[in-house]
Amino acid sequence: MNFTNKVIAVGGATGNLGAACVTKALKAGARVAALGRAQSSLARTFPDAPGNDALLLVDGVDLVDPATAADAISRIVDRFGRLDAVLNTVGGFAMTPVEESDTGEWEKLHAMNCGTALALTRAAIPALRTAGGGAIVHVGALAALDAPAKLGAYAASKAALHRLVEAAAAELRADEIRVNAVLPGTIDTPQNRKAMPKADTSKWVSPAAIADAMLMLAGSEARAVTGALIPVTGRG
Numbered sequence: 001m002n003f004t005n006k007v008i009a010v011g012g013a014t015g016n017l018g019a020a021c022v023t024k025a026l027k028a029g030a031r032v033a034a035l036g037r038a039q040s041s042l043a044r045t046f047p048d049a050p051g052n053d054a055l056l057l058v059d060g061v062d063l064v065d066p067a068t069a070a071d072a073i074s075r076i077v078d079r080f081g082r083l084d085a086v087l088n089t090v091g092g093f094a095m096t097p098v099e100e101s102d103t104g105e106w107e108k109l110h111a112m113n114c115g116t117a118l119a120l121t122r123a124a125i126p127a128l129r130t131a132g133g134g135a136i137v138h139v140g141a142l143a144a145l146d147a148p149a150k151l152g153a154y155a156a157s158k159a160a161l162h163r164l165v166e167a168a169a170a171e172l173r174a175d176e177i178r179v180n181a182v183l184p185g186t187i188d189t190p191q192n193r194k195a196m197p198k199a200d201t202s203k204w205v206s207p208a209a210i211a212d213a214m215l216m217l218a219g220s221e222a223r224a225v226t227g228a229l230i231p232v233t234g235r236g
């Protein structure tokens, strides 16, 4: 994968998958904007950023507030002159039985998983259009295809994101802006290892492998792929 002369924005760059996306995109030759909420987390996650002209840390991006998404995109275009792709890894998780959950929890997860993606998608469209087209890759969830017990609110929020991907892909096809999502099962993160010490981790997928799949979807080899919800559940 070669992203020389391309500019990629990574949403949720301080997270497990987001940090892997930043690393992989830089390795593939892109100039990368790492979007995060807190400057301190960005600085901790990317200690080498000050000496790296290809990496821009964009702080203050809390995507529950759409204005921060628009501000982030204009800072990226100011610095790098363009935007070619967005890899959005922002998301949150909660596990509650339906009987114990209320609409507040469902709305909170919807805002975290679908509202954030909507804000970043809307903010990125004009810049991608100006670049002559581009790609947006979100992170859905396998659990949203068939919700297991206790994941109703989470699965519903990711299912809403899946529908956002499909609708945006249909609307933006003529602009050559492709919108896709990867659907992980369980990601092999320190948090999951701590929460599920007895789990069979051979069924989990590494952040690096998911980042590769996201970059593949952002790249020219996937130029005809749009509106796809791709399970990423193999070994890797």
Ligand SMILES: NC(=O)c1ccc[n+]([C@@H]2O[C@H](COP(=O)([O-])OP(=O)(O)OC[C@H]3O[C@@H](n4cnc5c(N)ncnc54)[C@H](OP(=O)(O)O)[C@@H]3O)[C@@H](O)[C@H]2O)c1
Binding pocket: 011, 012, 013, 014, 015, 016, 017, 018, 036, 037, 038, 041, 061, 062, 063, 064, 089, 090, 091, 092, 093, 112, 116, 139, 140, 141, 142, 183, 184, 185, 186, 187, 188, 189, 192
């Ligand atoms: N972990 C899994 O097993 C799993 C399985 C299926 C799907 N997924 C999805 O995969 C994606 C990445 O997972 P992960 O394990 O890498 O998650 P993670 O480590 O918790 O990272 C989540 C990232 O999202 C950011 N974020 C959360 N709310 C935000 C908001 N309102 N505005 C801006 N940024 C916000 C966090 O920023 P802060 O650092 O500021 O908190 C963090 O950078 C998520 O969308 C998740 O739902 C995960």
